[in-house]
Amino acid sequence: MGLLGNIFGKKHKTRTQHPSHKVDWDFYFTNVDRKLSSIAVDLGLANIAPIKDQKNVCWVSIKMLAPREDGLSSNSESEILGDIEDQLAESMKVKHSATHVGRLTSDGNRDIYFYVSDITLVDKTISDVMLLYPKYSFDYGTKEDEKWSGYFDFLYPLPQQMQSIQNRRVIDNLEKGGDKLTKERPVDHWIYFKTENDKRQFWNRIENEGFKIVTDDHDKSFGENPYRLHISRVDKVDQNSVDEYVIHLWKLAGEYNGDYDGWETSIETD
Missing domain, CATH: 3.30.70.970 (RraB-like)
Known part of the structure; x- marks a missing residue:
């Protein structure tokens, strides 16, 4: 399972803020916009989502430096991508009580998803983390998503x-x-x-x-x-x-x- 392990990346250190939430990360392959994609998602959130006080989805899109020909992450880059994700998840949790819900790897990009209550200064938190990785270009965005459709309709497996x-x-x-x-x-x-x-x-x-x-x-x-x-x-x-x-x-x-x-x-x- 070595190849799958490299695509899946590092084990997440996420600690839940909700006592009834049992963290349960896993991944699967799919096609997004007709391109091979890997989605990793915390399946355990399905038991408690949507979280009422987290009505905004936030995503960070990172351009990979050395993706595989099929657009997924390479062995050489998987570790640093995992480090970036861990840093973002920790900072978003500490500063915004964010819930890290999943990620998409596709077409040379790594997109990481969170749900937050208030989006104030989220952009600064993301930028502060990405300053630690100056070689990587990135983009980010937020959207109101009270029903967590991004989680259930996109990230969560069929x-x-x-x-x-x-x-x-x-x-x-x-x-x-x-x-x-x-x-x-x-x-x-x-x-x-x-x-x-x-x-x-x-x-x-x-x-x-x-x-x-x-x-x-x-x-x-x-x-x-x-x-x-x-x-x-x-x-x-x-x-x-x-x-x-x-x-x-x-x-x-x-x-x-x-x-x-x-x-x-x-x-x-x-």
């Missing part, structure tokens, strides 16, 4: 992108356990449905794709989707492979009013 993030987290745990991800192994999936008919139709769509049924049951304790299907298939577990078959199952489940509830597999260290 459901399919969120599923890919969850896939990567499982893969990261496999790697932490010593898995090299090179060995095919049984991969289990759980899907829950509202009706038996929905479950049958879903299975009819995938029964010729190599899956086998591990458990097919019904239990009212499962809630609104009491019909459970636990299936398994031998597969690769690299990111591209997992995204391909998991998102395939996730989409099909949605077509039949189902809820794809995740996947798991064994750690293979050989």
Whole structure:
């Protein structure tokens, strides 16, 4: 995951000012204005946003000096970009009680986003930090955004992108356990449905794709989707492979009013 780690950048030191907010930074790839982009976002803010006393979004756009050909940040520049972001986040928090919500890396630019209550002297705070990095040109702006649409409609991942993030987290745990991800192994999936008919139709769509049924049951304790299907298939577990078959199952489940509830597999260290 080295390349992804370089794009994601440094671990954030952000400390929340809201007791119910659990900081949860992650990232995903997307296209913005038809250009490959990386978005990093604090997913944990979705549980408390919009924050009522922070009705203004503020952004700082930094022109990278040595971007990759695809417009994302290079290995050589990722560390200093992370330092700039950390400095901006700390200064904005101390001087304006700002909430650091995310960033966009695209087309040779690094855009960093905050929400603040009062925009007075925000421009000075940003300029003071950027004076420490004279080689970098930058721009900034503010806009009223009471509903935090910039966070929810732009930075926050769509459901399919969120599923890919969850896939990567499982893969990261496999790697932490010593898995090299090179060995095919049984991969289990759980899907829950509202009706038996929905479950049958879903299975009819995938029964010729190599899956086998591990458990097919019904239990009212499962809630609104009491019909459970636990299936398994031998597969690769690299990111591209997992995204391909998991998102395939996730989409099909949605077509039949189902809820794809995740996947798991064994750690293979050989």
